[in-house]
Amino acid sequence: MPPVSHLSRAIDAACTDDGTNQKDMAGALDWPTSKLTEIKLGTQQPRLNDLFRLSDHVNVPLEGLLDDETRLDLRDNQEIRWRLAGRSAEVGDREQRLAADGVLRGWSPKEITERIRTLYLGRQLAPPVLDEERIHTKAQAAVRYGRVEIVLSKGAEELADRELGRELAAALGSVACGRPVRVYVVRNLCHPSFRLDPLAPLLVALLAHRLVKSCLHRKASFRIGLAGGIHCESFVRMTGMGSSPFPESAQRREVRFVPLTLEPFSDHRLPLAGDVVGDMAVRARDLLEPGAVEAFTIQPFGYLVRGQFVPDHSHAIVLTRTQYPKLHVAIFGCGDRKHDGWLSEILESVHLGAAGERAETDVCLNLLSKAGEPIPLPDGREFVGVGLRHIERLVEREDRMALLLTSGPDKGLPLSIVARAGYADTLVCDQAAARAALEVLA
Numbered sequence: 001m002p003p004v005s006h007l008s009r010a011i012d013a014a015c016t017d018d019g020t021n022q023k024d025m026a027g028a029l030d031w032p033t034s035k036l037t038e039i040k041l042g043t044q045q046p047r048l049n050d051l052f053r054l055s056d057h058v059n060v061p062l063e064g065l066l067d068d069e070t071r072l073d074l075r076d077n078q079e080i081r082w083r084l085a086g087r088s089a090e091v092g093d094r095e096q097r098l099a100a101d102g103v104l105r106g107w108s109p110k111e112i113t114e115r116i117r118t119l120y121l122g123r124q125l126a127p128p129v130l131d132e133e134r135i136h137t138k139a140q141a142a143v144r145y146g147r148v149e150i151v152l153s154k155g156a157e158e159l160a161d162r163e164l165g166r167e168l169a170a171a172l173g174s175v176a177c178g179r180p181v182r183v184y185v186v187r188n189l190c191h192p193s194f195r196l197d198p199l200a201p202l203l204v205a206l207l208a209h210r211l212v213k214s215c216l217h218r219k220a221s222f223r224i225g226l227a228g229g230i231h232c233e234s235f236v237r238m239t240g241m242g243s244s245p246f247p248e249s250a251q252r253r254e255v256r257f258v259p260l261t262l263e264p265f266s267d268h269r270l271p272l273a274g275d276v277v278g279d280m281a282v283r284a285r286d287l288l289e290p291g292a293v294e295a296f297t298i299q300p301f302g303y304l305v306r307g308q309f310v311p312d313h314s315h316a317i318v319l320t321r322t323q324y325p326k327l328h329v330a331i332f333g334c335g336d337r338k339h340d341g342w343l344s345e346i347l348e349s350v351h352l353g354a355a356g357e358r359a360e361t362d363v364c365l366n367l368l369s370k371a372g373e374p375i376p377l378p379d380g381r382e383f384v385g386v387g388l389r390h391i392e393r394l395v396e397r398e399d400r401m402a403l404l405l406t407s408g409p410d411k412g413l414p415l416s417i418v419a420r421a422g423y424a425d426t427l428v429c430d431q432a433a434a435r436a437a438l439e440v441l442a
Helices: 004-018 022-029 033-041 048-058 091-105 109-122 132-144 162-173 200-216 230-237 273-287 315-321 342-349 354-358 388-396 409-421 431-441
Strands: 075-077 080-084 148-151 182-186 221-226 254-259 293-295 301-305 308-312 329-332 361-363 366-368 401-405 426-430
Touching: 004 022, 004 033, 004 048, 022 033, 022 048, 075 091, 080 091, 091 109, 091 132, 091 148, 109 132, 132 148, 132 200, 148 200, 162 182, 162 409, 162 431, 182 200, 182 431, 200 230, 200 329, 200 401, 200 426, 221 230, 221 273, 230 273, 230 329, 230 401, 254 273, 273 293, 329 388, 342 361, 354 366, 361 409, 366 409, 388 401, 401 409, 409 426, 409 431, 426 431
Parallel strands: 182 426, 221 254, 221 329, 254 293, 329 401, 401 426
Antiparallel strands: 075 080, 080 148, 301 308, 361 366
């Protein structure tokens, strides 16, 4: 039975809001007054249909009437809980829920594919091309748009594999040249036959929110730098989905978001830093005071002068780069030579000659060799963005954070290189990346 306190508060609040009493509310619901009273006191157990009607009337979502510990609609796997949300019967929405729910339950790609196929055939629709990539896309969309909601405790402790985190922290600490790296490892719930865990970047982001919030909780104003890539995009997309990286406080807080990279890519299907920062600023204005949020751009722009466009190629870049020494948190991933990493995109987009052959990963487009040594670009060129020295300054200070987010078995070597070279003081990865890193370090 839902706890009395949740129902009582919702009913009392609704009566207070519109100036009615329980008798009026019961009439509006077409219930006997005694039924509403007994439901409120907990002496009568409401049916599910009763809860839906009450939810609509008091303008509180169904889950708001149910306690987290006794909630009727929660599902779980390895202590991580989630629920299906929304009422739409559209086949596309249901496909997204099937994909995400199947991944979280640990179903194989084959089983998820067959269930989606059955869904379409049941509607007399031709099934789409069903493969692992489509499951990735649909599962992530379900979580990002709230059709599947992950329900976490305040500290999100259930996400972490602490033993594996301690093991990786010890291994990295023995080789790191900077201060010891704080390591947090997120569980993989997906079936082992998935090449990449579709939801790992989102779970990594949810845990990262807690770490950033903890780092910034005493600061009245702060600057957060964001690079491009799937993990930074996930960090932003999960903001507002029942999670936030911003400290809770009655005092006004001022926040500035700064792009760490200007990617030389022509394929804008990839999440670029400028887009990531813009999206974060919009979400922050919704969660904080609108006037307290500022976002910088690294994209060159221009002005309209007497009807003619006059480009300005320097102002935006210079202004943004003045923010790098003032950063409190920098959030970034690490590239690899596989198809899902930034590094392959860099090497394909920019002709680097011998420098490109030595590159094994990057930090905000700054290339690193297998030994963790910076690789300068030929002919004195440089990428427009944050430099490694700015990242090192964050690592050197206890009250700042250089936060590396990554996941997947291809990231074992890259994350090991970045940590060993001292360009991250905090790491959040999934079990697959952590185990791959331990193999590299062994």
